[in-house]
Amino acid sequence: MTKSSFGKVAPEVEEIIEVTVDFGEEIIEDNSLFVGEEIVEQEGESGLERHVWKGDELISKEIVKEPVKRIVRKGxxxxxxxxxxxxSKGDNLAQSSFFDSSINVTREVIDGKQILTSKNGALYNSVAYSTLKNVEAGDYEISIKARKTSDEATAIRFGFESLGQMQEFSDISDVTTEYNFVVTVDKLYSAIYYHFRTNGSVELESVQIRKVAISDLxxxxxxQNHVGVAKSVEKEIPLEFNRFEWKERG
Incomplete structure (x- = not known):
């Protein structure tokens, strides 16, 4: 309440305020549209509420109009x-089918296969490695046949780490699968390490490192005797060998 200039108590007046209510948005993923494409199925509309105030107290709230959500399909x-x-591929240059050294990785051979287990469950803090000698400049395919033996193994990463050429594969299968990619060596090395990382336990069947000659890309x-497939957000990509997953034609 308030007092008038004559000392009498004046009743507080109710104040009605109309308030805009923002609309929400629903996103529907659509695999028939490419990434970056979208279709607005329904435009959004703001709602309206009527608030009644008496002084600093909210007396009532009334919905005048419900908001209408915006619905968008995104590719x-x-x-x-x-x-x-x-x-064309040369002979296997790896000295062994397995890795002979490691840091924070246990190694054991069971039934002719090597089990590699990360001690701390971290992909980047656990590594197994071996040495490749007399590596000439050129392109090399590193091929690893492996399967996960624990649910913790969600990824593997391998390659020539000292050259900054490592490839990571996620969603590792519990069925023996071949994972491979091609690295480029820029000069002659008398010796170079090749590395393998995982964040769980993996059964390794074999490691092959073979020099490859690539032509007619x-x-x-x-x-040509190989077909490569790549998926990308971009509509166009450079024609680079390592961007593709390659399969030999039967």
């Missing part, structure tokens, strides 16, 4: 790119 589909190349199919 999740990746662009698929296909390339072709002739690939093209977007055009001219009967």
């Amino acid at each position: 999740t589909k990746l662009h698929e790119h296909t390339a072709y190349a002739n690939v 093209s977007w055009e199919d001219s009967g």
Whole structure:
């Protein structure tokens, strides 16, 4: 209450205020649309509430109009790119099918396969490694056949770490699977380490490192002996061998 200039108590007046209510948004993932594409299925509309105040007290709240949410379909589909190349491979240069040294990784051989287990469950703090000698400049395919033997193993990472050429694979299968990629060595090395990392327990069947010769890399199919497939957000990507997953034609 308030007092008038004549000393009498004046009753507080109710004040009515209309308040805009923001609308929400619903996102629907759509694998028929490419990433970056979207379709607005329903435009949003603000709502309206009527608030009644008496002084500093909210007396009542009335919904005049419910807000209408905005509904948008957003694309999740990746662009698929296909390339072709002739690939020839030399002999396996790895001295052993297994890794012979490690840091924070236990190593044991069971039934002709090596079990590698991270001691701390961290991908970047656990490593197994071996040495490759007399490595000439060129392209090399590193191929590892492995399967996870614990749920903690969600990724593997391998390659020539000292050259900054490592490849990481996630969603590791519990079925023996071949994982491979091609690295480029820029000069002759008398010796170089190749590394393997995991964040769980992995059964390793074999490691192969073979020099490869790549020719006739093209977007055009001219009967090359390998086909490469890459998926990307971009509609166009550079024609680079390591961007693709390659399979030999049968």
